[in-house]
Amino acid sequence: MSDYIVSARKYRPDSFETLIGQDTIARTLSNSIRRGQLAHAYLFCGPRGVGKTTTARIFAKMINCMNPGADMEPCGQCESCVSFREGRSYCIHELDAASNNSVEDIKTLMEQVQVPPQVGKYSVYIIDEVHMLSQAAFNAFLKTLEEPPSHAIFILATTEKHKILPTILSRCQTYDFNRIGIPDMVRNLRSIAGREGITIDDESLHVIASKADGAMRDALTIFDQTVAFCGTDVRYEDVIRNLNVLDYEYSFRMVDDFLGGNYPDAFLTLDEILSKGFNALHFVASLSSHLRNLVVAKTGGLEPLLELPESLKQRYTEQASRCTHQFLYDALGITTSCETGYKAAVNPRLHIEFTLMKLSYLMQKPAAEAAPPSAPPRPAKENAPDPSTPVQSAAAPAPLAPTAAPVAPEGERRNRRPLKGSSLSMSAIMEGKKEEEAPAADDKVQGTMPPEDEKIRIQWKELAKEYGNRPRLASMIANGKIDIQEEEGVKTVHFFVLNESQKQWVEEKLLRELENKIRQMLSCPRINIMVKVTPVEESGEKVPYMPEEKAKDLMEKNPDVRAFVADLGLDTK
Numbered sequence: 001m002s003d004y005i006v007s008a009r010k011y012r013p014d015s016f017e018t019l020i021g022q023d024t025i026a027r028t029l030s031n032s033i034r035r036g037q038l039a040h041a042y043l044f045c046g047p048r049g050v051g052k053t054t055t056a057r058i059f060a061k062m063i064n065c066m067n068p069g070a071d072m073e074p075c076g077q078c079e080s081c082v083s084f085r086e087g088r089s090y091c092i093h094e095l096d097a098a099s100n101n102s103v104e105d106i107k108t109l110m111e112q113v114q115v116p117p118q119v120g121k122y123s124v125y126i127i128d129e130v131h132m133l134s135q136a137a138f139n140a141f142l143k144t145l146e147e148p149p150s151h152a153i154f155i156l157a158t159t160e161k162h163k164i165l166p167t168i169l170s171r172c173q174t175y176d177f178n179r180i181g182i183p184d185m186v187r188n189l190r191s192i193a194g195r196e197g198i199t200i201d202d203e204s205l206h207v208i209a210s211k212a213d214g215a216m217r218d219a220l221t222i223f224d225q226t227v228a229f230c231g232t233d234v235r236y237e238d239v240i241r242n243l244n245v246l247d248y249e250y251s252f253r254m255v256d257d258f259l260g261g262n263y264p265d266a267f268l269t270l271d272e273i274l275s276k277g278f279n280a281l282h283f284v285a286s287l288s289s290h291l292r293n294l295v296v297a298k299t300g301g302l303e304p305l306l307e308l309p310e311s312l313k314q315r316y317t318e319q320a321s322r323c324t325h326q327f328l329y330d331a332l333g334i335t336t337s338c339e340t341g342y343k344a345a346v347n348p349r350l351h352i353e354f355t356l357m358k359l360s361y362l363m364q365k366p367a368a369e370a371a372p373p374s375a376p377p378r379p380a381k382e383n384a385p386d387p388s389t390p391v392q393s394a395a396a397p398a399p400l401a402p403t404a405a406p407v408a409p410e411g412e413r414r415n416r417r418p419l420k421g422s423s424l425s426m427s428a429i430m431e432g433k434k435e436e437e438a439p440a441a442d443d444k445v446q447g448t449m450p451p452e453d454e455k456i457r458i459q460w461k462e463l464a465k466e467y468g469n470r471p472r473l474a475s476m477i478a479n480g481k482i483d484i485q486e487e488e489g490v491k492t493v494h495f496f497v498l499n500e501s502q503k504q505w506v507e508e509k510l511l512r513e514l515e516n517k518i519r520q521m522l523s524c525p526r527i528n529i530m531v532k533v534t535p536v537e538e539s540g541e542k543v544p545y546m547p548e549e550k551a552k553d554l555m556e557k558n559p560d561v562r563a564f565v566a567d568l569g570l571d572t573k
Contacts, residue, residue, distance in 0.1 A: 007220040011192055013054055015073050016062075020188050020216055021180035022051055028175070029059050033072045038063065038122075039173045041145055041154040043130075045161040046177025049215030055177075056126045056155040060084075060092045063153070064120030080120045091117035091124065098129040106137045110144050113152050122153050130156040131163040138165050145171050179214025182206065182307045188216065189223055193234075198227060200234040202309040207239050246278055248312065251290035252319060254356075258331065259322060263360035267353060280352055281342050288335040294320045295328050327362050334358050451522050453484045456493060459521045466517060473510075476502070481534065491527045493518070496534045501546050506531045 013019045016026035032038060042059075044052040062068065066078040074081050083089040095109060109125065117123045133141070145154060145168065156172060158164060186205045193200050208226060212219035222243065226234060229242040240247050250273055257266040273283050296302045297313070298320035306313055320328075338355040345351035464478035476497070483494040495514075497503050506514075515529050555562040564570075 007192060007224050008217045011188075011220065013051065014058065014061075014076075016058055017073065019051055019055060019058065021184045022055065022177055025055065025175050025177065029055070030062075030072055033059075033062055033068075038153065040148050040152065041172040042156065043161075043164070043169065043172035043174045044155065044157045044177060045174065046159070047179055047214060048159055049212075049217030049219075050177045050180055051216065052157040052177055053126065053128055056157055057084075057092075059155065060122075060124035060126065060153075063122050063124070064091055064117075066120070083119065089119075091120045091122065092126070093123070094126045094128065096129065097127050098132045101133045101137055103134070103136045103140050106133070106140045110140070113144060113149060116149075116151050121151070123151050124153045124155060126155045126157065128157045129159070130168075131158045131160045138168060142167055142171075180216050180219075181214075182209045185209040185212060185216060185219045189219060192220070192223070196227075196232075198232050198234060201236060203236045203312065204234055204239040206307075206309050206312075207236070207243065207245055211243055211245065244277075246273070246283060246286045248290075250283075251287055252315065254287060254359075255290065255294070255319060255323070258356075258359045259327075259363055261360050261364045263357045266356040266360060270352065270356060274349070280348055281339065284335055284338050284342065284352060284355070288332065288339065291328055291332050291335060294323055295325075295332070298323065298325065298328070330362050331359055334362075451491075451524055453491075456484055456491065456518075456522065456527070457482065459518060460493070462521065463514070463518055477514075489526060493527065493529045494532050495529055496532050498534060499549075500533055503531045503533050 064080040065074040067075040297316040467474040481496040
């Protein structure tokens with residue numbers, strides 16, 4: 001049988017010097033050993049694969065070493081170190097709380113704690129996944145954890161600190177382990193590859209480290225998987241194919257297409273990505289990350305935020321130099337909106353393709369929106385005929401017209417508010433309406449003229465769609481009869497409901513909201529809503545709504561039910 005050992009076990013750190021990414025914790029524990037200030041209980045918490053159990057083992061080996069070095073590093077030669085390395089140490093005990101989480105298991109441990117160590121100064125008990133202990137087991141553990149024997153030290157390790165009782169937390173020194181940074185993982189992987197005789201480039205190591213998401217154990221596992229697929233000569237193309245990782249090259253090509261306004265090529269690139277089995281939403285998220293990296297590369301002083309190999313940093317810097325800040329800002333807004341609306345889209349692919357079109361349009365937008373220069377307005381002549389006035393015959397003298405007011409420039413005409421009582425067409429109102437969303441009270445009589453009844457009816461249907469997440473309410477608004485009346489320039493929408501209960505509910509809970517919405521949709525504050533009950537002669541039969549009304553209606557229509565209620569003396573109110 002092969003003697004192969006996976007890298008996560010073969011290169012597991014055996015001293016604080018070889019511990020990766022937890023320098024602060026290693027220094028604190030070393031100083032506590034050097035000064036003889038050892039606590040009786042420690043809690044190591046943090047994500048998976050960051051070195052919690054490894055640190056606990058190194059700490060246990062250091063405090064029991066008989067011949068420690070100058071920095072309190074274990075000698076590796078004494079009986080305690082040798083027995084620990086061979087897995088036969090009687091002073092270091094490990095308990096997996098995931099499978100030994102009952103009260104009986106903890107009681108057995110408590111009996112074992114009373115036995116002093118045969119070799120070394122301390123009996124160290126490492127309890128892994130301590131959050132899996134039952135409530136009764138935690139309670140049984142409390143007293144011993146608070147006042148253990150002088151020779152006992154407990155080290156608790158967990159990935160879910162929030163599940164541990166506060167009474168346990170208050171009795172431990174807590175150390176929070178951080179995720180390991182990509183540069184630290186890349187350096188460690190490069191060192192291991194050198195010792196194993198494996199050729200691998202920095203881009204491949206960066207992909208492996210990114211895939212591990214801060215866990216060194218996961219990085220070593222992925223590294224072994226990659227070597228098994230590629231052999232001793234690891235290439236970037238093989239790594240991304242084996243790990244099913246989206247290549248950086250796609251994002252670079254996409255942004256080049258956006259800068260050139262070339263959305264057909266962007267569509268073809270998207271099709272190539274989807275044909276390889278990549279998730280479409282994952283592609284959009286990757287594109288957002290690429291745009292974020294371009295922002296970082298373009299902004300001076302943010303270089304530490306770009307955790308990439310030098311070759312990729314140069315490519316990002318080159319592409320960022322061809323992008324404007326406005327383009328990157330708008331592009332990030334579009335991609336994040338695409339991610340938000342992806343799950344709600346009926347046609348996800350069309351949703352993404354439309355996003356690609358908008359991104360391709362960003363750099364062309366100023367030129368497309370630039371209108372051709374218009375001819376300057378001619379100065380008004382006193383006696384010049386108005387082009388809109390029909391030409392009159394020479395025989396019939398033209399009637400005297402009032403003196404024409406000076407013609408205002410276009411921008412001034414748009415910004416000028418109409419005078420009270422003036423008459424404007426609907427198109428003029430909609431073109432010039434740029435009022436605040438919530439007009440002040442004194443603007444009520446000076447605002448735009450009320451819209452026509454037909455426009456109000458159309459917007460009323462649109463108003464029902466605003467409550468799509470509340471189907472019954474939307475149906476009541478859409479199917480309810482409305483009658484529009486006008487008095488002194490104010491439109492009143494009479495909204496008819498089925499009964500008094502609905503009328504009372506709408507007036508108390510919904511009326512103000514409906515008025516605000518319809519005023520904003522029509523850009524006109526001179527609209528009111530009045531709730532009325534549909535007359536019985538129009539609605540036909542009165543529809544019971546409240547439980548009391550339904551009970552009375554049922555008894556009126558069914559004599560057997562009425563007799564049943566009377567026999568039992570039931571209260572229908």
